[in-house]
Amino acid sequence: MSATSSAASPSSGAVPASTSVRLRAAGRALFIHLGVLPFFLAAALIVFTLVSDRFLTADNLVNVMRQSVYLVLVSLGQMTVLITGGFDLAVGATVALTSVVSALVMAALGPMFPDAPALVIALGALAGFAVAALVGLANGAGVALFGVSPFIMTLGVSSVAAGGSLFLTGGVPVSGLPTEFADLFGFGRWLGIPVPVLVAAVAISIAWVVMTRTRTGAHLYAVGGNIKAAKLSAIHTGRTLIVAYILCALIAALTGLLLTARVESGEANLGGTLALESIAACVIAGVSLRGGIGRVENVVLGALFIVLVQNGMNLAQIGSYLQMVLLGGLLILAVIFDQIRYRMMMGV
Amino acid sequence: MSPPVLIRTVALTKRYPGVTALDRVDFDLRSGEVHVLFGENGAGKSTLISLLAGVSTPSEGEILVRGHHVRFTGVADARAAGISAVFQEFSLVPTLTVAENLFLGDEPLSGPFLDRRAMRRKAAALFADLDFAIDPKRLVATLSRAEQQMVEIAKALHGEVGILILDEPTASLTDREVDHLFAVIARMKARGVGIIYISHRMQEFARIADRVTVLRDGRRIGTVAMAETSEAALIEMMAGRAIAEIYPSIARSPGPVLLRTEGLRAWGVHCVDLEVRAGEVLGVAGLVGSGKSRSFRALMGLLPIQAGRVTVQGRDLTGATTREVMRAGLCYVPPDRKTEGLQLAFSTRDNLAQGELAGTPSRFGLLPWRRIRKRCEATAERVELPPAYRGRAVGKLSGGNQQKALFGRALGRDYDLYIFDEPTVGVDMGARAAIYRLIRELAEAGKAVVVISSDLPEAMNLAHRLLVFAHGRIAAELEGDAISEAAILSHFFDPIPSAAIPSVPTIDQEARLPA
Numbered sequence: 001m002s003a004t005s006s007a008a009s010p011s012s013g014a015v016p017a018s019t020s021v022r023l024r025a026a027g028r029a030l031f032i033h034l035g036v037l038p039f040f041l042a043a044a045l046i047v048f049t050l051v052s053d054r055f056l057t058a059d060n061l062v063n064v065m066r067q068s069v070y071l072v073l074v075s076l077g078q079m080t081v082l083i084t085g086g087f088d089l090a091v092g093a094t095v096a097l098t099s100v101v102s103a104l105v106m107a108a109l110g111p112m113f114p115d116a117p118a119l120v121i122a123l124g125a126l127a128g129f130a131v132a133a134l135v136g137l138a139n140g141a142g143v144a145l146f147g148v149s150p151f152i153m154t155l156g157v158s159s160v161a162a163g164g165s166l167f168l169t170g171g172v173p174v175s176g177l178p179t180e181f182a183d184l185f186g187f188g189r190w191l192g193i194p195v196p197v198l199v200a201a202v203a204i205s206i207a208w209v210v211m212t213r214t215r216t217g218a219h220l221y222a223v224g225g226n227i228k229a230a231k232l233s234a235i236h237t238g239r240t241l242i243v244a245y246i247l248c249a250l251i252a253a254l255t256g257l258l259l260t261a262r263v264e265s266g267e268a269n270l271g272g273t274l275a276l277e278s279i280a281a282c283v284i285a286g287v288s289l290r291g292g293i294g295r296v297e298n299v300v301l302g303a304l305f306i307v308l309v310q311n312g313m314n315l316a317q318i319g320s321y322l323q324m325v326l327l328g329g330l331l332i333l334a335v336i337f338d339q340i341r342y343r344m345m346m347g348v
Numbered sequence: 349m350s351p352p353v354l355i356r357t358v359a360l361t362k363r364y365p366g367v368t369a370l371d372r373v374d375f376d377l378r379s380g381e382v383h384v385l386f387g388e389n390g391a392g393k394s395t396l397i398s399l400l401a402g403v404s405t406p407s408e409g410e411i412l413v414r415g416h417h418v419r420f421t422g423v424a425d426a427r428a429a430g431i432s433a434v435f436q437e438f439s440l441v442p443t444l445t446v447a448e449n450l451f452l453g454d455e456p457l458s459g460p461f462l463d464r465r466a467m468r469r470k471a472a473a474l475f476a477d478l479d480f481a482i483d484p485k486r487l488v489a490t491l492s493r494a495e496q497q498m499v500e501i502a503k504a505l506h507g508e509v510g511i512l513i514l515d516e517p518t519a520s521l522t523d524r525e526v527d528h529l530f531a532v533i534a535r536m537k538a539r540g541v542g543i544i545y546i547s548h549r550m551q552e553f554a555r556i557a558d559r560v561t562v563l564r565d566g567r568r569i570g571t572v573a574m575a576e577t578s579e580a581a582l583i584e585m586m587a588g589r590a591i592a593e594i595y596p597s598i599a600r601s602p603g604p605v606l607l608r609t610e611g612l613r614a615w616g617v618h619c620v621d622l623e624v625r626a627g628e629v630l631g632v633a634g635l636v637g638s639g640k641s642r643s644f645r646a647l648m649g650l651l652p653i654q655a656g657r658v659t660v661q662g663r664d665l666t667g668a669t670t671r672e673v674m675r676a677g678l679c680y681v682p683p684d685r686k687t688e689g690l691q692l693a694f695s696t697r698d699n700l701a702q703g704e705l706a707g708t709p710s711r712f713g714l715l716p717w718r719r720i721r722k723r724c725e726a727t728a729e730r731v732e733l734p735p736a737y738r739g740r741a742v743g744k745l746s747g748g749n750q751q752k753a754l755f756g757r758a759l760g761r762d763y764d765l766y767i768f769d770e771p772t773v774g775v776d777m778g779a780r781a782a783i784y785r786l787i788r789e790l791a792e793a794g795k796a797v798v799v800i801s802s803d804l805p806e807a808m809n810l811a812h813r814l815l816v817f818a819h820g821r822i823a824a825e826l827e828g829d830a831i832s833e834a835a836i837l838s839h840f841f842d843p844i845p846s847a848a849i850p851s852v853p854t855i856d857q858e859a860r861l862p863a
Contacts, residue, residue, distance in 0.1 A: 213461045218444075222452050225441030232403065232439035233453035233503075234424035292443035345489065 032344055035286030036337040037298060040330075041305055048312030055315050068307035069200040070255050071277055075285075075303040076207045076296065077251030078278040083211075084244045085224040085291025086143055086150030091252045091278055093161035094135050095271030098256030100165040102128030103174035103266020110178055117178040124181075129253045135161055136249030140242030158275070165268040174266030185261035196258050203254065208296040210247075220244055224291025280331040281306045283338055290342065351379040352414070354511050354542040355400060355431075360409035362395050367746035367776070369395040371566040372409065377511065377542040382533060382556045384574075385546045387563035387586055388803070393546050394436075396563070397513045400544070401433035402426030413511075424453070430510035434500050434517055440488045447471040447484035450503050474502050478532055493520040493637055501529070505536075512536060513544045518552065519636050523841055530556055548804070550579045551837075562586050565777055587805070594781050595809035598788045601627040602812075604661075606765050606796045607647070607678065612656035614646035618820040619656070624765060624796045629787065631811025632800040633836050639820035640800055641683065644767050648680045649673050661764075679763035681754055683770035683800075685747075689754045692743030696733060696753050699742050700724040703760020723760070731756040732782045748779025755786055765796040772806060784810065804833060816840065 030038055048055040074091050081088045106124035113120055135157060142153035188195040211217040219240045222230040231237050252271075259270050285302025287294030309330070313323050355377040362370040370392045377383050385393040398404045400411065402420030411418050413429045420426045426433075440449050447467045456466040471484035480498045488496060497520055504512060514533075518526045533543060533556055545556065553560060557574040562585040569585045587594075603626030612620040617639045624630050634640035645651045647658045649670040658666045660676045668676075682688035690699050704720045704727075728738050731752040737745055742753050751772065758766060768787070772780045787810060791797045801807040807814060814831045816824040816839040823839040826832075 209461070213464075215455050215457065215462060218448060218452070218455055218462060221444060221448075222441045225443035226439075228437070229439040229441050230452065232423055232433075232435065234422065234427055235453045288443075292441065 028344070031337075032341060033286075034298060035284065035341055036334055037285050037302055037305065040284060040334075041301070041308075044305065044309050044312060048308075048316065052312070052315040055312055060311065060315075064304065064308050064311050066194055066197060067311065068304050069194075069196045070259055071274070071281060071307055072200055072300050072303040073203055073251055073255040073258075074271075074274045075278040075281040075299050076203065077248035078275075079282050079287050079294050079296070079299045080207075080211070080220060080244045080251075081150070081248045082279070082282050082287045082289065083220050083224045083291055083294045084241055085227070086241070086244070087154065087279060087289070088139060088245060088248045089151070089154040089275045090135060090139060090158035090161055091248065092271035092274040093158040093165070094132050094249050094252040095256040095259065095274060096268050097135065097161040097165045098128040098132050098253040099260040099270050100168050100174060100266045100268050101131045102257055103177055103260055104168060106178060106181065107174055107176040107266075110176060117180040120178050121181050124177075125257055128257055129250060132249040132253030132256070133246055136246035137242065139249070140245035143245065144238040144241035162268070169266065169268050171268060173263075175264070177260070177264060177266075182261050182264040185258055186264065187262075196262070199254070199258060203251065204296065204300055207251075211296050216240075216243060221292055224288075224293075226292070276331065277306055277327070278303070280327065280334060283331065284334040286338075286341075288342060289335065289338060351381070351540075353378055354414060356412040356415075357396075357400075358410045358412070360396070360399060360411065361407050362392075362399060362404065363407045364746070365744045367748075368566050370399070370406075373563070373566075373568045375561060375568065375571075377544055379510075379540045379542050380537050381558040382537060382543045382545050384553055384557040384560040385544060385563060386553075386560050386582060387569075391563040391586075392566040393563055394515065395566070397433060397435075397515060397544060397546065400426070400511075401431060401435075401513055403433075427454075427507070430508055431513065432504040432507075432509045432511070433513035434497075434504045434515060436515045436519070438496055438500055439503075440496055440500060442487070442489035444488060445484065446482055446486050446488060446491070446499055449488055449499060450474065450484070450506060452503070454507065470506070471502075474506055478502055478505070479528065494522065494525050497521060498525075501532070509541060511542050511544070513546075515546045516548070517545075518547060518549060526552075548802075550582065553579075553582075594777065594784065595805075596784050596788045598629055598791050598810065598812070600629075600791075600812045601794070603627040603794060603796075606661055608659045609643070609647055610657045610659075612643060612646060612658065613654040614642060614651045615654075616820050617643045617646055620820075620822055622815060622822065624798055626764065626796045627791065627794045628812040629791050629797045629799060629810050631807040631814040631831075632798060632817065633802075633804060633807040633814060633840075634817030634823075635840055636802065638817040638840075640815075640817035641769050642820075643817070644680065644769065644798065644800060647673070648678065648767070650680070674763075677764035678767065679758050679761070679765065680767045681758050681769060681771065683773060685750050685754050686743075690742050690750060690757075693741055696728070696738045696740060696742045696745065696749075697721070697724050699753050700727050700756045700760065703727070703757035705760070727756045727759050730759060731786060746776065746779075747774040748776045748782075751775045751783060752779060755783060763795070765798070766790055767798040767800065769800045770802060771799060772801075772803065804836060808833065808836065 045056070054060055074095070078088055078091060102124040105127040106120050109120045109123055139154050139157050142148040143150050185195055190198055211220070219230070219235050222233065222235055223237050223240045227237055256270065260266055263270070281302040282294065282299055283289060284305060285294070285298040287299060310323060313326065318326070353376050355375070357373060357375045359372040359374065360370060361368065361372055373392070373396060375396065385396065387393050399406050402423045402425050405420065411420070413431070418425070418429055441452065444452070450471050451467055456463045456470065458466070468484055475482060475484070480502060482491070482495055482498060488499065491499065497517060501517065517529060521529060536543060547553070553574055559571055559573050560577065560582060561571040562569040562582060564586060605623045606626050607624040609620055609622050616637070620639070620643045632640045642651060646653050649668055649672070653667050656666070657664065660673070660678060663676060665673055665676055686692065691702065701720050701724050704723050705715070733749060733752050733756065737749055742750055745753070771783055771787070775783065787797055787799065799807060799810050808831050811831060812828070814826045814836070815822050816826065816836050818840055824835070826835055
């Protein structure tokens, strides 16, 4: 039996165990099933509660929820790619490109159809999704058809997309969006709940259904778990990889639109830190960098955790430069734990 | 009236760069028969089934399924034609559950959604039908190799299967599990399924085979009815005239003990005591997962040692790094040249140079490239690599020449003890003979040579002394005339000693390498 099951199943560990031994076994099982997230989350809650008495208040936690919408979304997209065994460094640039393109379209169409803001917004959003789909297609085609490593492919595409959005705007924010856009998707509320939170909730549900209840999801896991086995099981592995990158880009586009509504303009510098943060959120949430492993609900928690830590650090008055240092360290720590967890799982 | 022909191949040929893996093979499979493919490693069996299963496409020739020409572009096409294959290399995803694996690529749906209930129900029904006791909810990574094999077979059998291909399905099964599998095969036969069966275990043929086709060097040597042939006749067909010449007789002059292990324990290795002497060839036989390869990988520092002692020429090297062990004079040539052995993108010369680097001192921190080049050429001569191949990327060479390059690299430095793990997997006859000559040369020059091999004739014919591994232990040590096929096979299935072992590992490193 592997270390995994001997630790998890009480039958094989029939030795009468003292409390501390049992506690350690439970911690081990928890670690193998969920990764480092429960431990990190507990540590963060304790530390920040001690540091700031404003941290553990309903107001602050609602605030964290609202702020975390964008990272949660991007992390979901990142997860689909990570599960196939790749990663997408272009998510941040996709957010920026979507923001710029949709804003340009809305700003151009706005004066033409002053009486139909819904149409203007829809067409702008459509343009944003279309350009993001192209980005995803480029990433997926490079990885699946030409065998470029995801690292260099998405890094290159990221540069193309970021450069493209700067080129389109000259670095100047695109203004002149329909006011309804920001009013609804940036600051709107429905039944008292912020619209971005609702959008995220819908996206999370859809992602959960796709990953656990559809053939597409099953194939994403299979390709990441063992691509050769997937191929021998008559799965179209190339198409599955392309789908993963397109899904990731589309979710990034959705994030881009929400952020555009929030800042009321198209900005080429949106989403700069999202690639790193989303990978960190996924890894902390137990998504394996080797592919095949990862769950939607955990990733949502992982992204919440990152925002929670940032929020806590803000309350503890840690400067943003130092926050970058800590976040990078956290990512590396999570990856090291992922490595240890993989070894424990595979019993090597 | 003979039963209908399910598959027929006409002059089926598959060429890879530098090698013809399958050469104008005619083959047919009838409904309700077990047709065994028999031949040495590299004879073309795996190539033939990969063509029939749609994994690769033929260079020339035709495949007819039930009289219709087919041209498979992928596994899905073959499956649609009712052909299902169980490969040696498992097509299971370790991170998914048993049920998810069973229906991989063919998931039951209700509307746009996966029908998980149907999946579990069908899985349970399939296992009940096959009489397998495996919980469909378990993760494949937690299954034993034998259980994985059963899942693999169940996976091949779900849906409309008319033709079943089994590649060495019994390699990791116990006798009881083999009986079980054969019962399943009998039931399939009764339903009219045609079965192509690959195995090295001749004692199985009499139990299940209807016909046997023998392949050698990519060609079909003949097809015979099992009832009208004998093991001896099949072996003769398999090996051909070459058998007498191919194994050299190696002079034995045992010297001092170079390597000794005492109570060696590692993952899947339980208490191994062995000695390797200079000037003799030590053969190591055993099934996949018997610990034969892992024992040596452990002492080479490739697997963590849990307990025991390793001494090299009296020096304690327990738990030393691979580099330290190599510096002490041991060289391990891995079984899988593609993933562990060679730099596939490098030229053959540069691969040989890697071996030289270990033995050439630099001058003022600079590498003496001219001298290295010269020595590489000499090594290439020694391993009989044709000059035309020396500048080509090693990944483009045939298996035989790749293996020669791998051996050449090991010769770059003067080691005292060579461990060759599966030295002739997927290697043609000519290269095989060259490799055996090299082994003789080394042993007669006073080196200690260990040959770990799943190829029984190879282990038997080269070894002066033979260790038989079973269940992570040495089951027997045979010497000289006592080395016989019957003696070896009888120990392969030695029962697990009653001094119960902690339980056999589930995921083993060795299992991922070709047997």
